[in-house]
Structures are given as structure tokens and as C-alpha cells.
Amino acid sequence: QKEVEQNSGPLSVPEGAIASLNCTYSDRGSQSFFWYRQYSGKSPELIMFIYSNGDKEDGRFTAQLNKASQYVSLLIRDSQPSDSATYLCAVKGNTGFQKLVFGTGTRLLVSP
């Protein structure tokens, strides 16, 4: 079982729709959860992070965490073609040093 799992996609949504990206993780001791956006040929860019169960909103982005189900999601409202990228879910374990474990990413395509 992979430590962090994501559907590779592509997830295709029309402009203006809500894109829902999902991620599951295997380590129950995980404490911190991150979403990175990566455009083709570029490095990952941090979008959101969440530590506690529930929702965290930042502009058009909402991160949702359910530790009991070991599930993290990212909602993108009013999707724009510029949101087309690969979205990486990353999980930090319960050690004192910040090793992030990444999923393989979900490719999002937003069509005009």
C-alpha cells in the first residue's frame, strides 16, 4: 500500500465549476497535510496546509481533513483554465523533522 494515494487523473472540469481533488494516506500518526500545485516543468508551489479536522478556506480553495477516514481533499471553486496543473498531496509524519511524503499527483484540466 502506498503511503499517500491520489488518482492520477486527468480530472476534467469546465471553467467556473468546482474541482474536487482527493487524497488518502496510510500513516495514522500523520499530523500535517499539504496541497502543492505544480505546473508542467516547474517546481511545486504551496497552496494550502491543514492540521486539524474540518475545513480550511483560502480564497477559492478549501482543504478538508478527516483523520478518522485518513482522507484529505482540496476543493477549487470557480475553476479557471490557469488552475490546470498537477496537484500534489503531501503528508508529514509524527517525527520532529519535516519529511514530507508525496502522492503521485492528480492532473487537473479546466476547459474554457
Place this chain on the structure above:
Amino acid sequence: DAGVTQSPTHLIKTRGQQVTLRCSPKSGHDTVSWYQQALGQGPQFIFQYYEEEERQRGNFPDRFSGHQFPNYSSELNVNALLLGDSALYLCASSLQGVSPLHFGNGTRLTVT
């Protein structure tokens, strides 16, 4: 405020050669982590440096080594290059104990 800077941006090497990649962390950060990202995959943790010591290491052979300098900058060295070492090498910095990681633009290494 400079972010994480990496050099060089691109590099082409031949099998068996050695390579050194460099990273300067974001201002105020003291911890540097290195990741390898193969095409179509998520970043894989190589190792992390804090206080000039390797604090944690991923599942990479001893051919991969590193160093952190007193000014917090870091180098990644790879010996006896293999074709499979071709990847995007990402450096990320953070302030120890404080997430999240901020990535540099990466070094694209091609081994022929």
C-alpha cells in the same frame, strides 16, 4: 526577500560521472531538504540537513550525499551517475519545527 535558489537549472552528464547541485534556502530558514522527482511521479525524499548534519534520509543509495554549510546553504552530490538518476532535483527549505516547505525551481539533471 529571496526565496529558495538552486543552481544550475539544467545539467547534462554522462553515466559514471559525478554531479554537485547547490541550494540556498529562503531567508530566515535553517533546514534544507532534497527531493528527487522523476517524470510523472511525486517528489521522493532524499535527505534533510539541519545544523550541518544529516537528520533524516530516504531510501536512496550512498551514491547520494550532501552537505550543509554554516550559512545554511546546501549541496547534493551524486556519484557514479546512472541513467535512472535523470530527474528534477528539488531543494526545499523551512524553519525547523515550522512547516511548510518552500521549494526552489529545481535542477533538471539528464544522464546520457
